Amino acid sequence: MRVLEVTDLQVELLTGTSVVRAVDGVSFHIDQGETVTIIGESGSGKSTTAMAILRLLPDDLAVISGEARIGGQDVTGSRKVIDKLRGRAVALIPQDPMTALNPIRTIGRQMTEAVRIKYPDLGRAEAKARALSLMEQVHIRNPAKQFDAYPHQLSGGMLQRVLIAMAVSTDADLIVADEPTSALDVTVQAGILDLLLELQEQTGIALLLITHDLGVARLMSDRVHVMKAGAFVEGGPVTDVVDHPQHPYTQKLLGAIPELGPWVDPGASEPLVKEASHG
Amino acid sequence: MLTYVLKRVGQTVLTAFLAVATVFVLLRMAPGDPAANYAPPNPSSEQLEAIRQQFGLDQPIPVQFWTFLQHLFQGDVGTSFFFKRPALDVVLERLPYTITLAVAAIVVTSVVAIPLGVWMARRNNTAPELGANIGTIAGQSMPDFWIGFVLLILFAVNLHWFAPSGFDSATSIILPTLTIAILQIALISRLVRREMVVNLASPYLTVARSRGVSERALTWRYAFANAALPVVTALGTRFAAMLNGVVIVEVVFNWPGVGELVVNALKQRDFPLIQATVLVTVLLALAVQLLVDLLYPLMDPRVRLGEASS
């Protein structure tokens, strides 16, 4: 099943005086259970592509043309289409978990809210039970305690697990993850990637992954697209692109990445709560 | 938490004491003799001296202050020269009028400024928002006595909708309330707008939007709930300031509040009445400020839980 089909997507950003074509005719697709990665240097237009597909760019900033079909429905036209898909068919895992939650509401309130967007008929207790089981599913220890915590009381890695749980809570067909580990400690990164792989195995969810890290791309992806200045310069199965890069830009990106070594599950050593809040 | 409250109460008492002490000394160092206001026409120096003695003004200032303090600790703020009654009673009689005016003004301000500010933030950079923006800039740069005179001339003198001054009926409160509120609406709505613009553009809001949270919930439950923290603080501070600062508006509209009382007391050099007014309004304003400061940790878990662990 085709979960996402992007055809000749263009995004022009209106920046006061000038117009920047941040995404310049990009086409790709993702099937069920697949992970497709967009990789490229900073400023190449990776986030803009993802945010345009989710329609999270303000109308007075971005002009979108081309086509992006989520589950067959084109989201580039009326916002009404994406409004019905967000939190139901498609979900986002953000780059920086530390700023991604409402700072004055508990984790639990925000999780039950997310659960009830997809399942509005659930009662309070049922939504809470589902939230707690989701927190267990993403390996948050002592979920009942974290449920009542506020975002500032959790570490970045734990918050990212919460945000992944929220994305999973929607039973979406597609998760967009924009650099899901780049704001986290190196020791925590592998645990989060591991979790994403595990969840994908369990649920068969499709993943649009964005990264500038070829090691991450190689670990996670079925296919990769290499992005440069708003356009794809190369794409295909991950092994082909990594082992036989055709474009000099890809070769340059590859040269910058050290070999990825084996690791022990860092989730086990990850601190549950930030040091500071032990006080 | 308890030590914090005690510390703040201590600060409040100290501040009130310093305010009254300063006023006490300044009044007595200022030129002019109160006795002249309360003596018969063309008084003899003996008559003036007798009045000074009666008011205790013949003593050196430190002695007067010591006597004042002794009485203060017994709950006696002094007797008004003019009313010949306990000054505190006179002030407390007028206080409800000032509080009513301040409450009315802060309620009108909140009810208008919050939706206006939220609306301006959501319509940021559109033509109607630009109009509202210019309007609030104009509002915050007009002095309140000027707003007062314009409203008076327009609605009372020309249109005869309201009585021009005093406190005759329930509608008398409308013009003075508006006079105070217009400036406050301009200031608070701009604060709300600024805070909302920041919160509406923040990452947590975008992520919540990606989860399918409705725009209405994003505006109120997310952005406004966060923007409300500094707004509530500002409203509290404004309210505290109004309890002291509605003097000009009360005089313009002849409103029988504390502000109008203190202006007359100054004219008549009614020292005890001025001291009592300062004491009461300063204490009241500080108490409101204390309440607002205590409210803040209740609204912000980062402050509340940060304090609990340290």
Ligand SMILES: Nc1ncnc2c1ncn2[C@@H]1O[C@H](COP(=O)(O)OP(=O)(O)OP(=O)(O)O)[C@@H](O)[C@H]1O
């Ligand atoms: N809000 C914005 N206003 C103006 N220009 C923007 C804005 N956001 C992005 N751009 C521009 O669009 C281009 C693409 O940016 P984008 O954030 O999509 O890159 P990216 O590949 O995600 O980079 P990074 O790896 O740093 O996240 C850049 O040239 C950037 O300067």
Ligand SMILES: [Mg+2]
């Ligand atoms: Mg980016």
